[in-house]
Amino acid sequence: MRLAELSARSGVSTATIKYYLREGLLAPGRQINATTAEYDEDHLRRLRLVRALIQVGRVPVATAKEILGHVDDESLGRTIRLGAALWALPHGPEPDEEDPAVVAARNEVERLLTSLGWETARELAPLSPVYRSLVTAVATLIRLGYAWDAELMAPYAELMLQVAGRDLDFLETHGSESERVETAVAAAVLFEPVLRALHRLAQEEESARRYGLQ
């Protein structure tokens, strides 16, 4: 397809596509003559991912390039490739290790992972920005005086493991390895708002079931 069709099918303006091409976020099309290039379905898929990262996920262009580098690195195994791409996403502020609430939170997260037997999550903890963002979030609850501990978190973590199982089932319906990693990254950015909205809607429903609509 030509640039105009790529733009129409992706909903991304030709000016923005040209910008992504210049920045190396999108591979050049096959040059047909001096002024015309031909694009294919791979370009369309990649363009949608770039748009998801930049427009929805508000990921800076440099970070998007780093993420795409991991997506395309066929020398890595799936967990590491996926992990590297997901770890490059923005994860919020780093925990302040001097803060007593952070120390308490880290202790509870550690107890949680041990009690659940999440061996990999524990093993990756020193490296993982995901682990650190959990510590930060729990520390905020503790700092504000909510008694939040490993026992309270465990049933949520078990349910989230089921959600993650669904996520991976969904990925496995997709074709190539690169396509799966791409889809996982797009899903991490695009799917979190869906999950949050479903959670809030479920709170409405469950509250009405328990206490009635009065």
Add this chain to the structure above:
Amino acid sequence: MRLAELSARSGVSTATIKYYLREGLLAPGRQINATTAEYDEDHLRRLRLVRALIQVGRVPVATAKEILGHVDDESLGRTIRLGAALWALPHGPEPDEEDPAVVAARNEVERLLTSLGWETARELAPLSPVYRSLVTAVATLIRLGYAWDAELMAPYAELMLQVAGRDLDFLETHGSESERVETAVAAAVLFEPVLRALHRLAQEEESARRYGLQ
């Protein structure tokens, strides 16, 4: 307790507490003499909620006041009171009803709620910003070319209903009705980052279990 102790126990500076008092986000203390007021545990709890809303949830002061008005409105039943407070939280952009992706998304969300038998969520749909934010999130997925439909969402929604059940179990361990509504609002703001981090951590764990750490 005096202002200084309220500040020490909440981690909020005395200047900020005075600002919240002036804005009516915090009830005045009991005046002991011309320059000294006495505060109690209710003040401390309310102060933590205000801080959660403004500093963590980035809720504007006017919105925080509106939310607290709902929390304190004892004339309403629990579901409505809780709903009104949660609905006043920021919910992201409104869906554009002219957009075909929004029409398709609304259709899938409608099918989802019907298939699950979430009667209240359907009944509240015309009013609920939570419902609209789900439509917006699903429309974004559809617009970017991901085939996302009611069947794919159903297992996630079922899991989120279990999460919501846990949320309400947690609330029920709290004292008065106002305290429960307060806790629900704080939890909505503070707990979502925990849930998101648990979800990402569960993805790491599940991926390593399925595909190994290579």
